[in-house]
Amino acid sequence: MSLTDKTAIGILWNFSDQLLRRGMASLVTLLLARLLLPEDFGLLAMVLVFLTIASAMMDSGLSQAILRIPKLSPSDASTAFFSNIAFGVIAYVLLFAAAPMIADFYAEPRLIMLVRIGGLVVLINAFEVIQGAMLNRALDFRTRMKAGIPGSVISGIAAVLLGWLGYGVWALVGQMLIAALVTTALLWWWGTWRPSLTFDTTSFKAMFSFGYKMFLSRMLDVVFVNLYVLLVAKLFAASVAGLFFFAERLKELVINQLVTAVQNVTFPALASIQHDPELLKRAYRRILQVMVYLLFPAMLLLAALAQPLFMTLLPERWLSAVPYLQLMCIAAVMHPLSALNLNVLKVKGRSDLFLGLEVLKKVLICVVLAFTWRHGVMAILVGQIVVAVLSYIPNAWFSRDLINYSIGEQLADFMPSLLLSGGLAMATWLVEPYLPWSPMMKLLVLSGLAGGLYLLLSCLLRFSAWQYGAAWIQERLSQRKVENLNAS
Known part of the structure; x- marks a missing residue:
């Protein structure tokens, strides 16, 4: 195999x-x-x-x-x-x-x-x-x-x-x-x-x-x-900390599901080809395209439908966590990009650079928190988005040097998925308050419609991730057919 x-x-x-x-x-x-x-x-x-x-x-x-x-x-x-x-x-x-x-x-x-x-x-x-x-x-x-x-x-x-x-x-x-x-x-x-x-x-x-x-x-x-x-x-009451933590936990349930699955597998697999920069670059490009294709719509649609989700599944006392979850999901969009670029450093054995980037990111967090903590939880969360965006740049910089995968190439690889999923999420968020339906009906219809449109448009626009998945499935079916013929 x-x-x-x-x-x-x-x-x-x-x-x-x-x-x-x-x-x-x-x-x-x-x-x-x-x-x-x-x-x-x-x-x-x-x-x-x-x-x-x-x-x-x-x-x-x-x-x-x-x-x-x-x-x-x-x-x-x-x-x-x-x-x-x-x-x-x-x-x-x-x-x-x-x-x-x-x-x-x-x-x-x-x-x-x-x-x-x-x-x-x-x-x-x-x-x-x-x-x-x-x-x-x-x-x-x-x-x-x-x-x-x-x-x-x-x-x-x-x-x-x-x-x-x-x-x-x-x-x-x-x-x-x-x-x-x-x-x-x-x-x-x-x-x-x-x-x-x-x-x-x-x-x-x-x-x-x-x-x-x-x-x-x-x-x-x-x-x-x-x-x-x-x-x-x-700074705030335990109940506010509970709302913040609960929103973060829901966000992590979605983002870790995919990012952890991909990272757990790709790190040992790609470590085996660490001495072939060209092959390593092709593998990382494919992983990035597939990961963002799946994660971007999941996180942005979760933000867009957070209100009907909470109203459907949770008691009213948790509704104050809705804006927390929405801002956390927007910040989390950058997570797979930074995680994959940092993974390059681990595969290439550059734990020194990995540590340096972590120190730089923490300094950035401290600077942003110094401006936001006095203005409440919402300001702190907006600061998270700023940190997530700014942290991506140095994380991606070293991928250019180590495997010749520049920021420009990365932008070309992930922007189609970001623009499509962001547009659909924005439309969903704008339409949702005006629909005279129950929260559960809004959740089911809008998530199904947005998800279906995402798959259809990505197919029509020939997204790379869609083509990779289709080609891999077709190859596996062909292999299975050959194995069945040989067995018979």
Whole structure:
């Protein structure tokens, strides 16, 4: 099987995994929104800021390092595994000790137990990181899906039950812990890799020389991505933080579904052709065109139909989050472009440039926040859009040098999808308030009409992504026909 076929099949498996897991997560989130208060989501948002930092410390970039090693030895994998366990223990101990200070920072004493109990997820995930990375390296996303879906289902059922019984924010914490525990256990049950009792100091130094820059970049990204939630939670009431976090969670359910699926597969696949710049450029162009073709209409139509979506699925107390979600979706349009350009740096082993760009982006975030935080949540979100647009330019600059993929070429590749999906989303948003239908009818008819028009027009205009998909499907059908003829 060719690398293209392996990558495409891997993306399909990973996307199916993301679709089912995110679909389950979306359903559970909507059910919990009916059982819990915005304040409960606000408390979880405060906790997750620090749990995410601890998780980044646990990983320390080693999972990324082993994905790009051309010939990975058993000793390399075992060294990374035991290093992650050690880093996980250190991260949890620091988190446990810092819990009272976190509670004092927010003036919320309930956070002490929430941080200490919720922090156990860091220890659980320490046993999963390398096992999952080995599956990613083998492009075995089917096993990841088999392990992830039961974790999502079981934890979702448990969370809804706890919410129905009145446990409030503990329903959200329970969901997080149970999902991590079940998924990790099943990955070890079905995964074939097992560590040996070896630790190679030389191997650790080599991996960490790449990984620590990824770790610092990840830490910066985690701190500053969560800085928005931290700032909103500190400056405003827990209920406002809950609305902000809830909108962000809905946005992430959509954007991570595709971006994560593509990145998980393409990084190990493209790392194998990292020494062929021409082939690497062609592969990245195709990935960018396909990703934006799918993601742009999803994010922009979600923004356009946020009002009827909330009115259909959620209690009235959540409607204040609608403008938050709309602005977040607009900012998220730039995410796949920046993510793919940064992926070029990882594939080429330039973690130094990756770290430098992350530092530059964080400086930009601080400058924009300095002008916006005094003017409320909406101003902060407009600032996010500004940061997203300006961050793309330096991210794309190095793709020109490393694989000769210039900003001009990238604009030519993604602008058709952006203009078409943006025009349809704008028309949908303008028409929606004047239609004398129920919110559910608006949601179903307008999303179906806009989606159908997008597919039809992209076909008539011969978008590259449409042609790639049609050609790949036709090729697979032809191969299947030949296999059936040979079998008969």
